[in-house]
Amino acid sequence: MRIDAALGDIEAVLGERLSRSRPVREQHAQSETHLHAGPPDAVAFPRSTAEVARIAEICTAHRVPMVGWGAGTSLEGHALALKGGVTIDFAQMDRILELRPEDMIVRVQPGLTREGLNAALRDTGLFFPVDPGADASLGGMAATRASGTTAVRYGTMRDNVLGLEVVLSDGRVIRTGTAAPKSSSGYDLTALMVGSEGTLGLITELTLRLHGQPEAVSAAVCAFPDMGAAVGCVIETIQHGIPMARIEFLDAASVTACNAYAQMEMPAVPHLLIEFHGTEAGVAEQAERFGEIAAEHGSADFQWATRTEDRARLWKMRHAAYRACLALRPGAEGWVTDVCVPISRLAEAVEETQADLAASPVPGPILGHVGDGNFHAILLVDPQSAEELAEAKRLSGRMAERALRLGGTVTGEHGIGFGKLGYMEAEHGAGWAVMGAIKQALDPLGLLNPGKMVASA
Amino acid sequence: MRIDAALGDIEAVLGERLSRSRPVREQHAQSETHLHAGPPDAVAFPRSTAEVARIAEICTAHRVPMVGWGAGTSLEGHALALKGGVTIDFAQMDRILELRPEDMIVRVQPGLTREGLNAALRDTGLFFPVDPGADASLGGMAATRASGTTAVRYGTMRDNVLGLEVVLSDGRVIRTGTAAPKSSSGYDLTALMVGSEGTLGLITELTLRLHGQPEAVSAAVCAFPDMGAAVGCVIETIQHGIPMARIEFLDAASVTACNAYAQMEMPAVPHLLIEFHGTEAGVAEQAERFGEIAAEHGSADFQWATRTEDRARLWKMRHAAYRACLALRPGAEGWVTDVCVPISRLAEAVEETQADLAASPVPGPILGHVGDGNFHAILLVDPQSAEELAEAKRLSGRMAERALRLGGTVTGEHGIGFGKLGYMEAEHGAGWAVMGAIKQALDPLGLLNPGKMVASA
Known part of the structure; x- marks a missing residue:
């Protein structure tokens, strides 16, 4: 890596839009979660494809790593420059x-x-x-x-x-x-x-x-006696072809967190949040049929949010759930992990995870996208405690292994980054080497986001 | 290629399920369309993944091409063994x-x-x-x-x-x-x-x-004054979020062919065939709204097929359209070509193609999947006439180039096979070399379906 020569050449293209300042570099070494890394050597802010192409040519000529950066919201350290080099921030594109x-x-x-x-x-x-x-x-x-x-x-x-x-x-x-x-x-x-x-x-x-944009939208929140009942309701709804636009669940711990953070008053049991999109008549029909299925599965305390502001409050609460969970334990850092399983195995996956958490000193509310079989645990760890970090790693590892055992994947939507690289071989077997061969074919020098996704050369 | 040694080794695994007989080999040199090739050296009928893996090992050891075979219904010669070798027919799996x-x-x-x-x-x-x-x-x-x-x-x-x-x-x-x-x-x-x-x-x-399976199904056939009106109707239907399960069009020539072949009596103008899937109430609402939009776009002669047998007749007619078109010109062979464009450019693409066909001695009814911007021309050529084959190639080439000019693709669903290999560079530019690099990484000896998809080594 000839970093100084590369940065000089890039500076000739971008001028002040190549930053070597410590605060800018440190900003690009931050992650939303427990994952951290050293800063890149510089951060480039290109304004065109031609500039990005020129940066890549220069980095290749000088064997310098290149790491793309969007909004910095990824959860597994995807955009952290593990081997230094140039972070390419697309904020100006x-x-x-x-x-x-x-x-x-x-x-x-x-x-x-x-x-x-x-x-x-x-x-x-x-x-x-x-x-x-x-x-x-x-x-x-x-x-x-x-x-x-x-x-x-x-x-x-x-x-x-x-x-x-x-x-x-x-x-x-x-x-x-x-x-x-x-x-x-x-x-x-x-x-x-x-x-x-x-x-x-x-x-x-x-x-x-x-x-x-849907003509009509209808949303509801409803309580269930347990996870199995909530998942059973969703499976039956899907099988009936009732098109849910959103179907989210919160476990009792997440409900408690949301109640405290967003001034809600939900009973501390598992909840589903559901939304329908369609015509006025279509949405009304879907809501009615879902209500019948939910009742058969023991749902109570069914509340429809028909007004726009009530719906906005509902989804704002859902999107604030991560912050709400963090607020359960002041000073804690979130170790956010996600797995995805076939929906028939979802209740089992969640309940086994809850049993792990019940026996652990680390709290972890669970929530997720039940229609996709996808759920998250937000492990609340004291970042100063090596023991708690090790415990979070153990819990997260058990979730990943459980997901594989149940026929699923170690991540439904958060991705691999460097947080989950260790599970790639277990999930993909011989397919992981195929990924490595593709990487080698397209990026033979290994300069694009090195240390991620494939086995290191 | 050490074909005899390879076939001996495969025979040791499959016994009589490796066929070297001429009729079986010839069967696997046929295509539904104008494309033909020499037969493979042998045809294997494996019954398990382990047998397929063993065949691949043997073929690799002896540098023998392997070509997969399903039902033999592809339209661009995908499964023809251009370089000989072993065709692997999955009929027994x-x-x-x-x-x-x-x-x-x-x-x-x-x-x-x-x-x-x-x-x-x-x-x-x-x-x-x-x-x-x-x-x-x-x-x-x-x-x-x-x-x-x-x-x-x-x-x-x-x-x-x-x-x-x-x-x-x-x-x-x-x-x-x-x-x-x-x-x-x-x-x-x-x-x-x-x-x-x-x-x-x-x-x-x-x-x-x-x-x-949808609870309720409703289908209709409706006539339009011209292609532009029919496409305009579909665009508006999509924008309104009315979920069409099928939306097909037939041009006037295809309608004439279907009338003759399936004893229908549609007027010789462009038609749309539409189907809705949903609940009884949902389907009724969708049909009503579609009917209003269609009427605004000049549709007449709107016929709903509410009975199952009428719907079955409608789609049987649509699926028989290829044979119906072939019957327009006895003795002709079909040169079936497909392209796909952004839906906003579909009417233009079809009308320009129709103008080409009107000026050509080769007839070519047009039909397709209007909701996807995808259409087919069934060029009816005398297989004995080199001139007609050249003309069909010219017409098909102009369709492909037009699709690219309009922002589309040279094939929406038929694929590349060897009929469209010549357009890959024009469509994919530098991306075609990337495909070549991936092929090289996964099949370095070039034994899987050689002569297809990427530039030959």
Whole structure:
């Protein structure tokens, strides 16, 4: 690595938009969770694909690592520069390039956030549904294959990215996908890049699918006697083809946290939060049928939020759940972990995890996206206590192993980063070496986000 | 290539299930379309993944090409053994391995056909929606990223394959995906294999998403004054969020063909065939709203098929459209080509193609999946006439170039095979070399379906 020569060359391209200042570098060494790393050697703020391509050429010439950075909201340390080098922050590439309402697609730069996009779409009748909670950048959401509360209806980033522009490690620029809704032409490079966490290329443009803003929306919160009853209700709802737009659960500990943080008064038992999108008549029919199924599964205390402000309060509470859980234990840091299992095994996975937590000194409220079989534990650890960090690691490891045993995956939506690299071989077996071969083919010098995703060379 | 040694070794594994007979080999040199090739050296009929893996090991040891074969219904010569070698016919691997109604997934072997699967699912309340018309094998449908009439609602094979078991060229067996509904763990090898046309691996098992059989179904056929009006109606329907389960169009020439072949009496103008899936009330509401939009776009002669037998007749007619078109010109062979464009450019793409056809001696009815921007021309050529074959090639080439000019893809669902290899560079630019690098990484000896998908070594 000839870092000084590389930074000199990049500075000649970007001028003051290459920062070597300590505060800026430290900012890019922070993570939302327990994961931390040393700072990168510098942070670049490109404004165009051509600048990103030039940075990649320079970094390749000088063998310097490149790490993409969106909004810094990833949870497994994805964007931390483990081997130093240049962090490429897309904050200044945040424009909408083209909106095509007839095709229901939009072309954007990677630094635009999902809330920024939806604010710009407000008057068009369209919206972008993928909702991971945080106001993440769209490039980062693609890179981590993000999903969230609406995936049960609208899919994840895998389903909503139609095409990409990507800068490869050597500075070549490729375009994947087209503006047509589907294609059977060639290997699916779009899907390969989505979820590759910046290890195969730097996303410089995205073509995204949009959806019509629903005419009518209806939401509810309902209590269940236990996890099994709540999951049974959701399975039956899916089997009946009732299209839920969101279906979230909170365990009793999460409910307690939300009550305290958001001044709610839910009973301390498992809850489902549900939302329907459709026509007035359609939503009313769906709500009625769901209500019947929920009652059969023992739901009580069923509260419909028909007014917009009540619904907004409900989802604000859900999105604040992470902060609410942190507030349960002042001074604690969140070790946030997620796994995903077949929905038939979800109750079992949650209950076994709760039993682990009950026997542990580390508290961990559980919540998640029940329609996808995806749940999170927010382990509240004292960051000064090596014992607690080790305990959190043990609990998280047991969750991951349990998910694999039940036929699932070690992460439904948070991704691998460096927090979960240790589970890749267990999950993918011989497929992990195939991933390594693909990495080697596309980034032979290993300069893109090194230390992540594949076995180190 | 040491073919005799390889066949001897494979025979030791399969016995009589390795066939060198001329009729069997010739059967595997046929295509549904104008594309033909020489026969493979032998055809293997494995019964297990272990046998497929052993065949791959033997072929690799002796440098012999391997070509997968499903039901032989692909349209671009995908499964033709251009360089000889062994064709691996999955006809005897056609079992359902596991049905999980609660998770709405099924695990199957690749030789099972979609109709075979749906027949087995009939009493479960579930179905597999992807419907390319032909009774294709599910392994072949995954390998070609097939779609068809229901993609507008249920997606393509990209969306409905949750996981795969794949034998690599050297005999290693990998599993991609899990039984969980989503994952953000690692590169999306499932999506990479789907649509790779047997050039990266041989699919030996699929985990597929199932959907609930709709409670109520409603279908209609309606006439439009021209293509622009029909497409305008569909765009507005999509923008209103009215969920069409199928939305097909037939141009006037296709309507004439269907009238003659299926004893229908539609006026010789463009038609849309539409179907809604949902609850009784939901379907009735959707049909009413669609009817209003269609009327605004000049639709007349609107006929609802509410009885099951009328609907069955409608879709039988649609699926027989290829044969109906062939019957327009006795003795002709079909040169079936498909392209896909952004829906806003669909009317333009179809009308320009029709103008080309009007000026050509080769007739070519047009039909397709309007909700996806995907259409087919069935060029009816005299297979003895070199001039007509050249003309069909010219027409098909102009369609492909037009699709690219309009922001689309040279194939929406038929795939590349060897019929469209010549357009890969024009569509993918620098991305085509990336595909070549991936092929080289996974199949370094180039033994899997050689002569397809990537630039030849």
